[in-house]
Amino acid sequence: MIIDEIKEAVSKDFISKNTRQDGRNFLQYRDITVTKNIIPNAEGSALAQIGDTKVYAGVKIDLATPYADKPDEGIIVVNSELSPIAHFKFESGPPTEESIELARVVDRGLRSSGAVDFKKLFLEEEKVLSVYVDLAVVDHSGDLIDCSYLAAMAALKSTMVPKYEDGKLLHDERPNKLEILNDVVCTSFEKISGKLLIDATDDEELASSGRVSFASCDDSHFCAGQKSGSAGFTVKEMDSMMDLALEQRKLLVSKL
Amino acid sequence: MKITKDQLLVNGKRNDGRSPDDLRSFKVTAGVLKKAKGSAMVEWGKNKVLVGIYGPGEVFPKHLTNYTKALVNVRYSMAPFCGAEEHGRSGPNRRAIEIGKVAKHVFENIILTRDFPRTQIDIYIEILQSDGGTRVAGITAASVALADAGIPCKDLVQGVSAGKVNDTVLVDLDKWEDNLGEGDCPVVVSLRSNEILLFQLDEVWTKQQVLQGFEKIFNAAKVLRQVQEESLKENYKEG
Secondary structure: OHHHHHHHHHHHHHHHOOOOOOOOOOOOOOOEEEEEOOOOOOOEEEEEEEOOEEEEEEEEEEEEOOOOOOOOOOEEEEEEEEOOOOOOOOOOOOOOHHHHHHHHHHHHHHHHHOOEOHHHHEEEOOEEEEEEEEEEEEEOOOOHHHHHHHHHHHHHHOOEEOEEEOOEEEOOOOOEEOOEOOOOEEEEEEEEOOEEEEOOOHHHHHHOOEEEEEEEOOOOOEEEEEEEOOOOEOHHHHHHHHHHHHHHHHHHHHOO | OOOOHHHOEEOOEEOOOOOOOOOOOEEEEEOOOOOOOEEEEEEEOOEEEEEEEEEEEOOOOHHHOOOOOOEEEEEEEEOOOOOOOOOOOOOOOHHHHHHHHHHHHHHHHHEOHHHOOOOEEEEEEEEEEOOOOHHHHHHHHHHHHHHHOOOOEOOOEEEEEEEEEOOEEEEOOOHHHHHHOOOEEEEEEEOOOOEEEEEEEEEEEOHHHHHHHHHHHHHHHHHHHHHHHHHHHHHOOOO
């Protein structure tokens, strides 16, 4: 599409001059806001915004049968929807590979970090709690992975667990908070004209040759990583992105 | 035989007798299929992976046609009988779709796609038997299959996974190390450009551990590359 080619050229032009269209430096997020409990019907919820990007996350808790290989542990399921409301390029229909990748990268970080203690979701034999984290991307102006992590994490931190009584889950009685053991946040880097920058807009993403995302669960540990796009990255670049991701961690955690 | 977590690394030896830097036995055979334009079979430890290449051919659906380069499509699929456990489901699941996507990015990098505008190149990865590390096995095989198909590429690529047991970084995880260990980090590298073309990571790692993993992976890739080259030469030997 000709418009995309123009947007790509403009983004590259700015970046080659060491600046960005919105005036930010390469390692600067747009304004971030996170609002918790925005969908009171859900057990936990949040709206995360990075610049014009908006992602809702809702947490629902249901009864489930545990997996056969982990009979004493609860379940977490992360799904995402790239709704056509969010961008003209998103279409309704079965989940695209982008949407599956987004959900799986968020899932990987939440699961690996041990943020949710699965053993505490055990109720009785053959009965555990299943935590569904659903991401609804409603406005896509870039950096969906980082924004989705913020939304999912904030929603989990606001989650109240329904009461379990006589084999049933009482959704209107939610006495206890879901215990969350650490804050998982993610910073994604885009490679544009050979340079690395964070929090790309959708226009900048058009110019990107590749992305690397690093999720961290404390000041020195990573709990998820993903490379996407055709660009290659040297070990030196990976090394510096890991440092930079940890540097951004404090800011992101302060928004949760 | 079932392996438990405390058997994964005993006195520096892994459950199958390897040391942390050792690869499992690795064999690749090019040109194993008749209809596909190029093909390869990898036997890596207990993994058996078959790759077939079709194209460059017409783009389907047509509206996706790119007038400046070839589209690359990767289908990663596990056969329902590939695991030692219960019967699997046919066709790609969510995990397989994600793997197909990141594998596609590897080949978008190395194939000279601008030589074949308005076409599509299909890479089919079939996991016939799985024992940990199937995505990297599939990609390592696919690189040989692309060469067998005569599709011009910048390099032969190699994939290896790194993992951790008791904070010791290991390469080339088998199924037990993957399931019971403390991390899985599959990586695909191009030795020619010295770049990482695929990187995924789960479980909890420090930066130093990740970097150690990269170093071991690059070393392992050199071993795999030699086997890849020999298998291609073998296939095109005169006489």
